[in-house]
Amino acid sequence: MLERNKQIIQDLAEDVIHRGHLERTADFFAPDYVPHDPSNPARRGGVEGAREFIAMLHTGMSEIRYTVEDLIAEGDRVVYRWTLQGIHTGVLMGVPPSGRTIRITGMDMFRLVSGKIVESWVSTDALGMLQQIGVLPPSGGHSNRSDIAGAAPPLSAPPQSRQPQSVVPVSAVPVSAVPVSAVPPTMRS
DSSP states (O other), X not given: OXXXXXXXXXXXXXXXXXXXXXXXXXXXXXXXXXXXXXXXXXXXXXXXXXXXXXXXXXXXXXXXXXXXXXXXXXXXXXXEEXXXXXXXXXXXXTBOOOOOEEEEEEEEEEEEETTEEEEEEEEEOHHHHHHHTTSSOOGGGOOSOTTSTTOOOOTTSXXXXXXXXXXXXXXXXXXXXXXXXXXXXXXXX
């Protein structure tokens, strides 16, 4: 059963999430599927909710590469660590396209019953995604990542030499698109 459950999750990752074969969503998710996703608390469950979430990824990003880094199973649970990379060319979680290449990581744990996913727990680097698409500035005032345009200079730079950041003002992003947990405490009202 462990190897079968691992193969189900591997097939979901390759066929549905990576390749976008949304017609296969019902092959993997139970009608009463329940997602637990703190970065997206409004996320709907069931087969349709799972299909909507995966479709949102494919609508918001092009050239998607979804890679399973680790896959572990025990009992009725399968856990995997993943990397998602693509170009932000459409609306993604309510954020207009930035044209930037983004790379995010996360881990999901799935509970399976009779070969279908009935529950999942998600941990995603939502803050990193929001920083990469320009909704929030990089943490700590600087970044060693060259793919983030408009990143603030290192903290050691004198304040007068700092360039303005070219990011989407937080006020321009729908509140539902920015999880409170992703907003630094200094920016919360």
